[in-house]
Amino acid sequence: MSMFGGMEISASALTAQRLRMNVTAENLANAETTKTADGTPYRRKEVTLESVPGKGGFGAQLSKAMGGGSGVAPGGVQARAITEDSTDGKLVYDPSHPDANAQGYVRMPNVDTVTEMVDLIDAQRAYEANVTAMSASKQMFAKTLEILR
């Protein structure tokens, strides 16, 4: 990590949470999509996150050279995978629907709007927490620079 390590860590989290919001938005947008490119109904997508081990820049190397300074270097976060939820959506009786089967039932996407809204709020709050963390880091760097004045 460089001098702005704390801010880089928070920035990686902002990227990850924004991706979560984008995927949730896609799920909500496709809540009624009964036919995708491969002919099946839309399946909701989910983002799994993983932590990134810190590289440990100059500061970490220096403290290692000075003896001690063991332990883990804090890293950021990144998306590990975007996975599809494999459960089947519910069947709705609508014989006039172009995607209805021989019995008149339509397979709907497995998107539950309430779950998606909760995910959206979760991602939004996490985003805000990281913005706060980033501004705290920024204030600390600004304060450190005051020593020079």
Next chain:
Amino acid sequence: MLIDTTQLALERSISGATQRQEALAANIANASTPGYKRVDVDFHGALAAALGSSDAKTKLATTSFATQADAGVGNTQADGNSIDVENESAKMAANALEQQAAVSVAKTRNAILRSAMGVN
């Protein structure tokens, strides 16, 4: 000597708080990462040990802080994550204030030194 033990301790505590800020930022960043365990930097302990030793000045100059996994964590969620965002935010706010206080004191001490030298 121009740089005394207090000034050195202040400098080290600024550096320790900056390192701790990174650890706390990483905790908040990984608030929704499955299996993540919180990390922290105990720079207070390291500084107290250095200041308590017989050769405090050398000890202070060479002491370094380790970012370590926190063993004593309270709640772990079903996905193995042990981060409580409110708790981390509170720690971060306190840490930032501590760093800013140390910077203010270090700055004032520098100003006193400068005025004693007749530089404005």
